[in-house]
Amino acid sequence: xxxxxxxxxxxxxxxxxxxxxxxxxxxxxxxxxxxxxxxxxxxxxxxxxxxxxxxxxxxxxxxxxxxxxxxxxxxxxxxxxxxxxxxxxxxxxxxxxxxxxxxxxxxxxxxxxxxxxxxxxxxxxxxxxxxxxxxxxxxxxxxxxxxxxxxxxxxxxxxxxxxxxxxxxxxxxxxxxxxxxxxx
Amino acid sequence: xxxxxxxxxxxxxxxxxxxxxxxxxxxxxxxxxxxxxxxxxxxxxxxxxxxxxxxxxxxxxxxxxxxxxxxxxxxxxxxxxxxxxxxxxxxxxxxxxxxxxxxxxxxxxxxxxxxxxxxxxxxxxxxxxxxxxxxxxxxxxxxxxxxxxxxxxxxxxxxxxxxxxxxxxxxxxxxxxxxxxxxxxxxxxxxxxxxxxxxxxxxxxxxxxxxxxxxxxxxxxxxxxxxxxxxxxxxxxxxxxxxxxxxxxxxxxxxxxxxxxxxxxxxxxxxxxxxx
Numbered sequence: 001x002x003x004x005x006x007x008x009x010x011x012x013x014x015x016x017x018x019x020x021x022x023x024x025x026x027x028x029x030x031x032x033x034x035x036x037x038x039x040x041x042x043x044x045x046x047x048x049x050x051x052x053x054x055x056x057x058x059x060x061x062x063x064x065x066x067x068x069x070x071x072x073x074x075x076x077x078x079x080x081x082x083x084x085x086x087x088x089x090x091x092x093x094x095x096x097x098x099x100x101x102x103x104x105x106x107x108x109x110x111x112x113x114x115x116x117x118x119x120x121x122x123x124x125x126x127x128x129x130x131x132x133x134x135x136x137x138x139x140x141x142x143x144x145x146x147x148x149x150x151x152x153x154x155x156x157x158x159x160x161x162x163x164x165x166x167x168x169x170x171x172x173x174x175x176x177x178x179x180x181x182x183x184x
Numbered sequence: 185x186x187x188x189x190x191x192x193x194x195x196x197x198x199x200x201x202x203x204x205x206x207x208x209x210x211x212x213x214x215x216x217x218x219x220x221x222x223x224x225x226x227x228x229x230x231x232x233x234x235x236x237x238x239x240x241x242x243x244x245x246x247x248x249x250x251x252x253x254x255x256x257x258x259x260x261x262x263x264x265x266x267x268x269x270x271x272x273x274x275x276x277x278x279x280x281x282x283x284x285x286x287x288x289x290x291x292x293x294x295x296x297x298x299x300x301x302x303x304x305x306x307x308x309x310x311x312x313x314x315x316x317x318x319x320x321x322x323x324x325x326x327x328x329x330x331x332x333x334x335x336x337x338x339x340x341x342x343x344x345x346x347x348x349x350x351x352x353x354x355x356x357x358x359x360x361x362x363x364x365x366x367x368x369x370x371x372x373x374x375x376x377x378x379x380x381x382x383x384x385x386x387x388x389x390x391x392x393x394x395x396x397x398x399x400x401x402x403x404x405x406x407x408x409x410x411x412x413x414x415x416x417x418x419x420x421x422x423x424x425x426x427x428x429x430x431x432x433x434x435x436x437x438x439x440x441x442x443x444x445x446x447x448x449x450x451x452x453x454x455x456x457x458x459x460x
Contacts, residue, residue, distance in 0.1 A: 003228075022229050062253050062292060070253035070292075075333075075365060098364040098418055118236035119333070119367035119417055120252040120450050123244035154239075156232050156419065166229065167364060170420040174412040178360040181353045 005154065011053025012092035016113050019157045021164035025115065026152040030132060031055040031095065035074060037143035039082035041136055048135040048145065051089040055115075058096030060142030062122075068129045068148065070122035073097040076114070080104060087111045099158050099167025114159035116166075128153045185276035191268060191460055192277035195325060198456040199260070199281025202327040204289050205454035207250040210241060213394045214371075214451045220396075221369060221423040230421025237416075237449055252450050255291040256329030258282045258313035259388065263320035270317060278315055278325065279308045294332070316385070323460065328392060328453040334370060334446045337362035340384055343440040351376060351442055352405050358444040359409050359425065364418020367448035369426045371395060372409065375443040378433035386431035387445035392453055395427035402428045416449075 006019065010029030019025065032049055034042070034056050042048070058079060061071035076096030083094065084107050092112040094100070097119040108114060117125070133147035159165045187193050210218075218241075222234035244251035260278050264270055283306045285291055293305040295312050307313075339358045343350060355374060362370075375386030398406065406428040415421025426449065435441060 024229075024232050060253075064290070069290075070250060072253050097367070116417060116419060118233050118240070120254075120448055121236050121240035122253040123247060123249050123251050124236060124240035126249065127243050127247065154232065154236055156229055158419065166419050170414060170418055171363065173420070174360055174363070174414050177412050178356060181356065 007152070010055050011050075012055060012112075013053055016092050017110065017161050019113050019160055020162070021157050021160045021166050023157045025155050025157065027055065027095075027115065027155055028150050028152055031057045031148050031150055033057045033059045033061060033144070033146040033148065035060050035143050036078055036082065037139045038136055038145045039079055041139065043082070043085055047086075047089055049147070051086065051091050054091050055093045055095060056086060056091055057148065058094065061146060063131065063141055063146065066131055068126045068131050071125040071129055071148070072120055072122035073117045076100050083107065095155060099165065102168070105159055105163065105165050105168070108159055108161055109163060110161055113157050113161060115155040116158040117153065117155050125153070185273060187273065187277050187280055189273055191458070192273045194458050194460055195274060195277040196280040196284070198325045198458045199278050199327060200284045200288070202325050202454045202456040203258070203282065203285035203291070203329065205456070206327045206329055206452045207255050207289060207291065208244050208248060209454070210251070210450065211453060213396045215241065217395045217426045218369070218449060221426055225416070225422050227415060227421040229419045230416040230423070233416035233419060233421075250289065250291070251452070252331065253292060254331035254333065255289070255294065256331045256452070257294055258307055259328040259330050260313045260315045261326040261328065261392070262315060262317045263322060263324045264317055265321055265323050266319070268323055275315055278313055282307050282313050323458040324455050325458060326392065326453060326455040328388075331448060331450070334366035334448040337366045337446040338387070338444055340380065340441065340443040342380065343442050345438060345440050347440060352408050354442050355405050355428070355444050356408050356412065358446065359414070360412055362446060363414060366446045368414055368418065369416050369423040369449050371447040371449070371451045372405070372425050372428045373445040373447065374405070374428060374430045375445070376430060376432045376441070377435035378441060379435070380441055382433055383441035383443035384445070386433060387443035390429035390431040391445060391447050391451060393429045395429065395451070398427060399430070402430050405430075
């Protein structure tokens with residue numbers, strides 16, 4: 001059976017260093033959405049919120065009447081080359097789907113974690129989130145930085161701060177398995 | 185086009201209702217294979233993903249909201265009885281139902297011009313909704329909203345007639361190349377034979393068949409896919425795919441078209457009878 005999830009609350013501190021890939025966690029507190037455009041804007045103009053212990057959520061939500069209607073995760077790999085500055089400023093965790101590259105794996109070392117949220121689970125996400133604010137609204141609904149308050153969002157540690165990466169291990173296994181066809 | 189014919193108004197209404205049903209509630213056979221996989225999964229991480237998926241499904245139903253923010257593009261199948269003439273107004277009625285669903289469910293406006301990328305904001309456009317018509321006894325509309333994450337991972341191959349035993353490899357390769365991106369556990373529709381376009385159409389139609397009834401051939405491909413171990417959301421596990429469904433058609437003796445249409449776990453579709 002699955003062990004009881006670790007309860008985390010933002011802002012995050014050194015407690016994330018105790019997490020290991022595969023641990024289930026439930027995250028509460030404020031998170032900030034950011035996709036490609038928001039990363040580029042933050043690199044140029046600075047981070048519009050206190051980045052110390054902050055959590056970034058790779059998500060382009062549907063917002064209607066100041067409410068979160070649907071807010072599932074987007075593919076994190078698009079932010080592979082855009083995330084380094086966040087950890088330098090104190091960001092402790094990223095949330096998204098599909099995992100990230102070896103560069104982020106290195107950047108997270110002794111600093112933070114990548115938390116995977118289940119793709120397509122927009123209704124569950126919306127049920128656990130309250131809209132608290134927005135930055136860069138001129139980027140449009142999908143690309144703006146939305147501030148959500150989470151209430152125990154169920155996540156799993158995909159990449160930890162010790163160099164373990166579930167997605168990387170799974171890819172290697174799949175590659176070896178498919179390689180058997182090439183030989184035949 | 186103004187909808188004046190009462191039969192067409194009824195079709196627009198049925199399209200709207202089928203769309204709403206499709207994005208909020210999964211068909212019973214799809215739910216069954218997800219539940220069966222959730223119960224059989226041995227990886228603790230993947231079990232957590234299945235728990236989230238099942239909770240999301242019940243939450244969407246409870247709140248009456250779409251289960252995924254990608255509410256897809258409208259793929260429509262009409263069954264037309266002998267006494268209903270196939271007119272342009274029928275196509276316009278389906279588009280009207282799609283526009284209403286976009287406003288009222290609401291759906292995310294996903295349809296854009298392929299070159300200018302201009303969004304029509306109502307999920308219709310030139311040639312969209314994609315409408316497929318078949319003769320039948322009852323007048324029904326099936327709405328199959330197709331999201332991009334999984335659709336983008338689909339492939340077609342014009343294999344050699346001597347490569348019949350390579351079909352499984354082609355399907356496994358498609359899933360391997362897709363990795364975590366189509367939001368596994370996936371459903372795999374395979375069209376074998378026919379023509380280039382026909383194989384793709386069959387692959388998509390295969391996804392509408394009952395997922396809890398598979399032939400030995402389909403089960404064999406499913407087992408091969410699941411040996412990849414990609415698992416739910418690419419986090420590893422026993423179920424990279426939930427089901428494989430195959431449709432075949434006669435083809436040229438010098439051809440072997442094989443199309444693989446990938447669908448995420450949310451294999452959403454609903455059929456509504458048009459009330460007349």
